[in-house]
Amino acid sequence: MLAREKPSIADDGIEDAAAIVRPAAAEPATAPPISNVANRKNMLLLIQFRWIAVVGQLITIAFVQYGLGIPLPLLPMMGVIGALVLVNLASFAWLRLHDEISSAALLLVSMLDVFALTAQLWLSGGATNPFVSLYLLQVTMAAVLLDAQSTWLIVALSFTGFVVLVSFHHPLPMPRRWDGDMFSLHILGMLVCFIINAALLVVFITRISRNLRERDSRLAALRQNAIEEDHVVRIGLLATGAAHELGTPLASLSVILGDWRRMPAIKANAEMSQEVEEMQTAVTRCKAIVTDILLSAGEARGEAPGVTTVTQFLDDVVASWRAGRPAAALTYQNKFGTDLPIVSDTTLKQIVFNVLDNAAEASPAWVSFTAARDKDALVLEVSDIGPGFAPDILANFGRPYQSSKGHRGRGLGLFLVVNVVRKLGGTVEARNRPSRGASVILRLPLIALAIGAPHHAE
Template identity: 60%
Template sequence: MTPTIATAPTRVAPPGRSLRASTRETVGQQNMLQLIELRWIAVVGQILTIAFVTLVFGIDLPLLPMAFVVAGLVVLNLFSLFRPRKHGDVRNGALMLGLTVDVAALTALLYLSGGATNPFVFLYALQVTLAAVLLEAWSTWTLVAITGLCFAALTSFYVPLNLPSGSHEQLYQLHIIGMLICFVMDAALLVVFVTRINRNLRARDARLADLRQRAAEEDHIVRMGLLASGAAHELGTPLSTLSVILGDWHHVPAFQADPELLQEIEDMQAEVKRCKTIVTGILLSAGEARGESPTVSTVAGFFDELVEDWRGTRPVRGFEYRNALEDDPAIVSDSALKQIICNVLDNALEASPAWVGFTVQSDGESLLLTVRDRGPGFAPEMLGQFGKPYQSSKGRPGGGLGLFLVVNVVRKFGGRVTARNLADAGAEVILQLPMASLAIEDSHVG
């Protein structure tokens, strides 16, 4: 099982894009596609019904005018699919116009085949049902009025059915059969349509649940960031005090006379300096560092420096770093990105102290950062909840927050994180980052 945590950016269709070429992600696009699919079903049903009535019952229908009406529905469907639309979206007016044309086509077919005496007149109910689901309230009531007027008009104005001689006594039976076919068509189309609507609603609910989860995670990150920023501010003063005291001790004659003690003081100064660097990095990530400007670097330079700093401050025994980049574009050096990559490397080092591998490569549009280790790998339950807070096998309070931050920071960059256990031994974590999110924009220059 390979979990993937990704952010799918909101895609907006550019101006002039047709429905067929659109992203089909907006509600209007989905509703129009449903209407088009149902119209194809209606066209096939109308053709089969006309052929059945003509060939089986021998009823003489005005086939040429009816063929023109059915052909008009086919043209409408093709036009709806390929017509360029402003911003690619479908508005309520377009859906209402499509349903109104459907009602007009049904009225024309009913006019040519007996008017209100035709049992298929109850297909008006299907059109009203579609309007109630797809349209705004005022549009639905407008279509109700239109269908009501059409039904009333068909009671007086229509072309009577030209029944074969001797078939008048079978008219009632024919009407019952027509009502049965009409009922089956109504029921089948409504089941298909409502099933798809429910599927869309479930998908929408799933998206909303995902957004709520992300909002909760981001709120968690904000609270953690405030806590880290506050702690960094509080730690700044005692660290500065310790640095001054250690500097004074370095010049005390008693300490200068003891080389071993002097070396320990220098080690303590180095550790205090490292703590101050970490505190500065926290404030920089929180946007609170003063007098700082974005550092311009290259992809290779950024990761070479990152690896050098990481190796110099960790007890690394076996480390394999491979830079497989063909191009080396300029980027803005981001402290948050550096911090999360070091976090992944730290986790790999903790799981596999003897060896850690780090590969940087590109597939053209994305930067792929792969971290491997030879440790025991991820537990199955951790893979299933990868990137969730407090999911850790280390058994200590606060465990799992590192990967939680990694996943969310990468998601902010528009990328994703995947993790899996290797076949032989160890684990692999891949960070995929869009190059566009790291590139230098005009606003960063000058």
Template identity: 55%
Template sequence: MAEPSATTLLAGTAETTNRKNLLLLIQLRALAVLGQVVTILYAAFVLGITLPLVQLFVVLGALAGLNLLALLRYRITTGITSAELMMQLLLDVAALTMQLYLTGGATNPFISLYLLQVILAAVLLDRLAVWIVVAVATGCFILLSDTYRELVVPGGHGSAEGHGDRIFALHIQGMLISFVLAAILVVVFVGRIQRNLRARDAYVAELRQRFAEEDHVVRMGLLASGAAHELGTPLATLSVIMGDWQQMPAIASDPALSGELAEMQAELDRCKAIVSGILLSSGDMRGEGTVRTTLGRFLDETVAEWRLSRPVGRLDYQAKIEPDIPIVSDAAMKQVLANVLDNAREASPDFVGVTARRIGGDVVIGIRDAGPGFPEERLKSFGKPYNSSKNRPGSGLGLFLVVNVVRKLGGTVVAVNNPEGGATVRLTLPLRALALKDEDGSGA
């Protein structure tokens, strides 16, 4: 199955963040409906202001119904677009406009709540969508300046001046309530929206770093494949020449020369095997050259092959794969384990420990050594290219390749320093990525 592209993943991340923000808008709208119900009842029955209660509650009912539809949309979909968020805000602007029309228009102190919709748009939407919301809110404000239903405010006893003071006092109280309400909602909800956006930005940065590292791996793979092709011919020529030398009487009659030549031939065969492995794994990780086996047998054979070619004082190997499962093994996975084992052997030539066990749906492989452990700065940047304490060209790429191959399979690689000394590199691989597939694509 093809892996998703960077553009697809980034788009999916934006839609996931929009989904979280839609839930915040739903919660905000629910609070707004509740607050408006309380405000309308207080104004009508405590302050004695004559209000068109039926029409106002019809608008509130429509707003509550819209919220239920938005909640249903939130639950049945995994991705919400920016256009949908803009429509939600525009519907809120429309509902606020209808309520203000019925309650004094631009003279209503709660008209400043338009600013809350603009603030939410500025945080949630792109530039064009923000200006659309600003234009619609401004147009509604202008419309309400001339077209609205006047409020009938009690307190008309006494002089006209006293009546005006009463209206002005109510207007100031309304402005205060509107300000406090908007300030609280901005602090609470915009803060939560900002946290969602920061989490999205952090994830996007991680994705970009991952794609850059994988591109680095691809380039190195192409270089390695090209080098392997170039090395194939001279290695084959050397093999033929050494075979001819072994038949020469002067060499065949000299046990010392024959022994050295046999050792050279073995090392040459090993070089040819390494080149063949590079060519085998230079294509898809699950491509040609894969072998059907079981997980336990694959680990046993890989560790045994590594032990034969690398001198180490003591190898402590324990595998508990119960129940064992059929898998597809390939050169890439063998190279991953060999790289980690080689690093452990370099740090601790006298001891390397390997444990493998099945935990739920994962196989956890721990490779430990008795060396000095990882420096703190290397642990912080573990798996980054050229992150090595070895002062030689190209060092630090082995673990970088290990981390990327394991991550391609959906697993993780963690390095820790052991309390008793030495270090452990722990590979966690999901069994579904290794399990042998039937012809219909299902697991065996």
């Protein structure tokens, strides 16, 4: 049974505050690993970088050949550019056909980029070409994208290419008009190369760093989820053990109350008889709770599943909750629309009970429960006119032991609600209403409740 938690008192300054717990870090079974997601994004960045390199080389070759009048070996240089285009097309096709992009693939395309740069420099003056400093751009990209060993391999390739270009390259015949101004021409080339390096570094390193930060953020969220799920498992073990231990004393109490009901002194006293009946009802409910805990702990979805519909499930939940809490005023609206078959889930029923209990404790005079459909999701909203959520509760919504009740060990109710809904692939949103009170909205994907769906909320 889920723990109960009452919304904390909120002041008027946070009426529009809200907390949303999403399953963004909960990886589906078929989702690619987080590192692979970053590799795919980085491969796309390299593809974009290579397209820019192709366009930049074409512009540079045209400017040098026709603007400066320096003859270049156009055919082989165009062949290198064509090879870069083929590498880009092959990389894009690989992305479309394969889900996994390994670090080795990033290393391979980075090596091809170094070879292409070396070939172009060899054809256009070798180490004397001011664009030779583009090697530093390749090394910088490798340092961000690859591991240390692969980065040093790119460094070694770049160094080897530079050394080779010092001694072996295709000399360029310079027109006579540049004989006395070669240094100025070289400085101009270095300036253009510097601008290209700086611009590409700012654009692509920023985007690559953003990809890596997103990956680290998702990893941190997964670690937090793993800690919370371990906490849920331990709570489940404790709850199951407590249920076993409570079985015997509850049975003894039931027998004792049965004996009291038959005692003449109590039967003659109407007030005492009524109290004994209420005690017997409470004990019966406690035994039912214990039984539900044990069944939930030992029953897997698919073993004698309870097939029902959305409307029937919600009606049963509302009827059961009202029966156990007759003093609470509950307004129920079903706006789901066309009914759908689902598998009844005891755990899902308990989390709805939990949210309704929280609202009833904060606002016994009025609790609203609304069910609706938003595309492929079941949306359950529970509202009240109580004091609302305190800022610290909203800021740490879904964390264990966040309670306003002032008792140690409390505050597990919403924590378990969030974890169960997240396991189902849904979201939980808590917010304070504009006028008064609070609302908790559960958004559950219908596919997770469909017949034949795997049981996530164990």
